[in-house]
Amino acid sequence: MGERLAVFFDIGDTLASPVLTGGQLSGLDVYPFVPEVLDGFGDPDVVLGLISNTPATETAQSMRAFLDDAGLLDRFQDELLLFSSVEGLDKSDPAFFDLARQRAGVAAGRCLFVGESEAERTVAEAAGFMVSPHPLHALHLVREEP
Numbered sequence: 001m002g003e004r005l006a007v008f009f010d011i012g013d014t015l016a017s018p019v020l021t022g023g024q025l026s027g028l029d030v031y032p033f034v035p036e037v038l039d040g041f042g043d044p045d046v047v048l049g050l051i052s053n054t055p056a057t058e059t060a061q062s063m064r065a066f067l068d069d070a071g072l073l074d075r076f077q078d079e080l081l082l083f084s085s086v087e088g089l090d091k092s093d094p095a096f097f098d099l100a101r102q103r104a105g106v107a108a109g110r111c112l113f114v115g116e117s118e119a120e121r122t123v124a125e126a127a128g129f130m131v132s133p134h135p136l137h138a139l140h141l142v143r144e145e146p
Contacts, residue, residue: 003045003110004045004046004047004104004105004106004110005045005046005047005106005110005111005112005142005145006046006047006048006049006080006100006101006104006106006110006111006112007041007046007047007048007049007111007112007114007138007142008048008049008050008051008080008082008097008100008104008111008112008113008114008129009048009049009050009051009052009113009114009115009135009138010050010051010052010091010113010114010115010116010117010120011028011050011052011054011067012052012053013116013117014114014115014116014134014135015028015030015031015034015072015135016028016029016030016031016034016070016072017029017031024055024057025054025055025057025058025066027066027069027070028066028067028069028070028072029070030070030071030072033135033136034072034135035071035072035075037135037136037139038072038075038135039075040139040143041139041142043142046142047077047080047104048075048076048077048080049076049077049079049080049081049082049100049103049104050067050076050080050081050082050083051082051091051096051097051100051113051115052082052083052084052091053084053090053091054083054084054085054086055085056085057085058083058085058086059085059086060081060083060086063081063083063085063086064081067081079103080100080103080104082096082099082100082103084096087099091115091117091120091123091124092119092120092123093123094123094126094127097111097113097123097124097127097128097129098127101127101128101129107128108127108128108129109128109129109130111128111129111130112129112130112131112132112138112141112142113129113130113131113132114131114132114133114134114135114137114138115131115133116133116134118133121133
């Protein structure tokens, strides 16, 4: 590939379903295809991160614990884990995507946001990101990158 590419995923309804207990997040139910797809991004020029709206009660530590328990944490770069409850931003704000781009250290055109929400993809596009609705589609896009 040659030039660094940052791929940011939404968590809920893209990589996993949230597990709620008593109305509180208690875990993540990862979709069966996700581990294999994430492993497919094995190019050293591709870095993986998260841009996710998270419950206001969640901290970076609690979100990392949920991701670790779900077997996902080690697939993402720690500095590219962006949670709305920590950053004070949400995915309706292009500034959230700009923060992700800054942390990745690449131009917005070298960032890809993967999320099921059309509204969130529209905001990401407005911030200059490429977008994909599904992790399998994102993997195809990355493999096709010149």
